[in-house]
Amino acid sequence: MQDIGAAYTGTDRAACKFLLRCKLLWLARQIEAGTRADVFVSADEDWMDYLQTRKLIDPKTRHDILMNRLVLIAPATSDIKLKIAPHFALAAALGKERLATGDPGPYR
Numbered sequence: 001m002q003d004i005g006a007a008y009t010g011t012d013r014a015a016c017k018f019l020l021r022c023k024l025l026w027l028a029r030q031i032e033a034g035t036r037a038d039v040f041v042s043a044d045e046d047w048m049d050y051l052q053t054r055k056l057i058d059p060k061t062r063h064d065i066l067m068n069r070l071v072l073i074a075p076a077t078s079d080i081k082l083k084i085a086p087h088f089a090l091a092a093a094l095g096k097e098r099l100a101t102g103d104p105g106p107y108r
Contacts, residue, residue, distance in 0.1 A: 031056050041065075 005016030024047045031037055031051055040057065042048055045064065051057045072090075074080055082093045090099075 001018055005018060009015045024042055024044050027040070027042070028047045028050055031040065032054065040048075040051070048057070048062065048064075052059055052062060072082065072084065080093050082088065082090070
């Protein structure tokens, strides 16, 4: 992102300001309140739909390139091969090992 901003600024345009790791609710509400944004990148389709429904983003310029996903991480020494799909055998793959989880969103 920083490289893209530097390239944009290098074309005699105003410097880019990045708001990374902000709550999507805050960003969407800022756009809704009239704050100008040349680019809005979000992995949350609901917030993109929220802005598009209110005609705050041009649907012709919307490109769905990111998404939220479930990711499983195992030690490099693990030989488990597991495909994440509906009803996949997570408990069997874990055996007696532990599973740590987190809640990445939604930020509303």
